[in-house]
Every structure is written in C-alpha cells, then in structure tokens.
Amino acid sequence: MLHVSTRGEAPALGFADALLAGLARDGGLYVPESWPGLTRDAIQGLAGRPYAAAAKAVLAPFVGGEIPGAALGAMIEDAYATFRHAATCPLTQIGDNLFVLELFHGPTLAFKDVAMQLLGRLMDHVLKERGARATIVGATSGDTGSAAVEAFKGLDRVDVFILYPHGRVSEVQRRQMTTVDSPNVHALAVEGTFDDCQAMVKGMFNHARFRDELQLSGVNSINWARVAAQAVYYFTAAVALGSPHRPVSFSVPTGNFGDVLAGWVAKRMGLPVERLMIGTNANDILARTLRSGVYAIRTVQPTASPSMDIQISSNFERLLFEAYDRDAAAIRRLMANLAQSKAFTVDEAPLARIHREFSAEAVSEPDVAAEMAATCRATGYVLDPHTAVGTRAGRALLAERPDIPVIALSTAHPAKFPDAVERATGIRPALPPHMADLMERPERFTVLPNDRAGVERFIRERARAVRGAAA
C-alpha cells in the first residue's frame, strides 16, 4: 500500500517509510493512496474477539505485507498486554443510549497509549531491520508526550525530544514526561502554546538539512500510523453494540483532529457510522469552521481540558484532502492562505460533504463542569474534563436521534486532571497504584524560549552528546 501526501509534491511511500517519515517533505500529511475495506462478515467476525485480534484485522490491509503477519501480530499482542483492563478499551453505559468508550487503561492513562504502544514497537522493528536510528521530535499539550516517553524510553535506536508548553499542562502530565530517568528521553518546556510547539516541530521537518542530519521521525498524529491504530477502537466499540447490523454515532473530544479522523477512516473501511460529532472546548475553531466555512485562528484560551487547547488542528488537512476529492493543489492553496493570513475558507461543495458526516459542538467551560457534576450525581461515574466535552456534545446527537446509540470517547483518566475534577464533582480521583509515587519522583526538564533555531541547536547538541556517550 502506497501513501500519498495531501499536498501532492512529495514521493509516495510504503507503510514503513511513511511510519518513519512523519510529515511529508512537501509539508503535507501522508494518507493511503486508496481506502481498504472490511466486509460486513469481517466486521461481524470481530464481535467477542480480543482487542488485539481486532487490531490485526483492521491494520493488516494498511501494513500491506511490509511487516510479516507473525511479527506484526506479536507486536500488537505485546502492545495491548500493557493495558490494565481485560477488554483493553471497555464500554460503559452512562445514560439512555449514551456510552463511554474508556481509552485510558494504558500505561499513561490517556487514549494516546492505544496507538503509541504499538507505534513504539513498529518503529523499533523497522529501525532494527534497517540498522538505522532516529531522532523523534514531538509536540504535546500533555498526553502525546507522556505516551511517547513511555513507549520509547530505553530504546537504543531512538532519541526522543518532547516539546510541551511551559506551565500549560497539568502537574500529572508534566511529571509523566519529566520523571522518566532514561538518557534517550528529553522533555523541553517551551515558553509558548501547544500551537507554537507544533509549528516548531513542523518547521524542523521542513528544514531539510536538520531533518536529514538527525534522521527526524514524528509521533504526533501527523504520523499516519497513529491514526490507523486509532481506527481500531471504533470497530470494537461499534461491534459491541451490534454493528454492522446497527448503526452507531461517535462523539469525540477534539483538538488536533486525529482521533475523530480515525473514526472517519473506520467509516470509510465499511463501519456503519451514522454521525461523527466533533466536540471542542472553548478553543472552538472546528465548530466555527463547520458553521461558517471559515477556518480562522484566534488566540488560544486556557481551559480545564488543556490537552485540547489547540487552534491549529493538523489532521483537518487530511479531511479537507478527501472533501476536495484529493485535489492537492486546492490543499496547497488553503494552507498557503493559512500561513499568510491565519485563515482560509472551505468552498461550498467540500463543506457540504463534511456536513454529511460530521456535526460539531463547542462546549463552554461552565457546561464542561456542569456535565462532570451532573454525570457524577446521576450515575456515580467520574468523567475527566476532556471526556465531558465528548459526552456533552454527544447529548446533542441524542436529542436529534434518540434511537441511535452514541459512543463518547473517554480520552483520559480523571486522575490526570484532579483539580478540575475535584472542582466540578467534589471528588479527587487517585492515581492508580503504578503511579502512586509520581509526585515524589525527581524531575528533569529544560526550559527553552519559543525560538525554533535555538531549540534545533539544543536538540542537535544533546543528540550528539547522547550518541557520543553511547558509542
């Protein structure tokens, strides 16, 4: 299976090359050149199977034989053995036809582990096969970074540099990145926002000399393999509720648009999904875009769901590529407008295509807190603030179609955001036993100004020092 860039000016790559490349060399994002499908029988056959079995069935067509089936299967088994729930990603009912898909039973308590545990193994496998090494640079608003640190710590073929916005992640998130004592892990606190960190990472990929010298790889959802791995839980959740015989809708707390895009991919592969709800917090660029067609960047506002404090939703580019019938020139034009004037307008026909499958709701800060409080009062279930955006937006779908089950993605364990949860519910969720001493562990991080050249210099020097010490 070849992968093409949304901007049409980078070489098409196979799965393993796209996995290591991260961002395409023309600044675009890789997508498979065509969408594989699963038959109704194959989808039905996932019912009752372990999560790893579903992952093998969904991911095999994307990998396309580039990694032998037995090796891929072993990596998948291994990745999901790290989860602390027998079902890996279980469903819980919290209302009439309203379900929560718990994606937080992995090592770092957020949905990022689902893809990252596999990505770490896949990258290590490909690098070993090629006798190569890589420098991973990632931008995080808190969860991708901790999941990446956990997945890549101690690997001798990769150095990991994680850029996070200084002072804008929760204490638990920060400590998950800064307390891992492994020489190949580097936590960089950038004096800026997540969008600044993400722009810096993309800038590094577009800086050809730096990219080649350090053999850069990316683990954000700009990496196609991340999105593919996230498509799996849409299948397992829908099948548990009777798909393919019964359609379901999903409500997804959204920031960088990777997770909800994975739901769209599952639908393209044949899963009967009625609606995909994009739930945003007060950083509502996507809700505004669906309403008006105008994608316009505003200043990011800090909220109780900091992982979604994002204005530039990278993966929206992948959806636009499809909505524009894969017209790469149109995508280049939109992205040039964004770079020049911090805005672009989606044309009428592509916007109408997006509306056919997606809805969007922005959930205000008081409504997020009210959703956490009301759910806890009514059911005893404690939502984290990101999940609360999803359940609240999901209720809007139910108001329109009460007969179609809505699955809200629960993207983080409430203990990652104890202050916000306690403010809303009066309950302070405890960290699970494997993290009980997190607050006592020593931290190691470097604060850097919001300046790409300076961060590149730091990464180059640090990578040289680590490689020199290891040689």
Ligand SMILES: Cc1ncc(COP(=O)(O)O)c(C=O)c1O
């Ligand atoms: C806890 C949590 N929920 C939701 C999101 C949004 O996911 P996405 O960026 O894939 O839209 C993120 C990160 O972006 C997150 O960390």
Ligand SMILES: N[C@@H](CCOP(=O)(O)O)C(=O)O
């Ligand atoms: N919320 C994310 C932001 C980055 O998203 P990604 O899915 O593109 O890695 C985070 O926690 O870092």
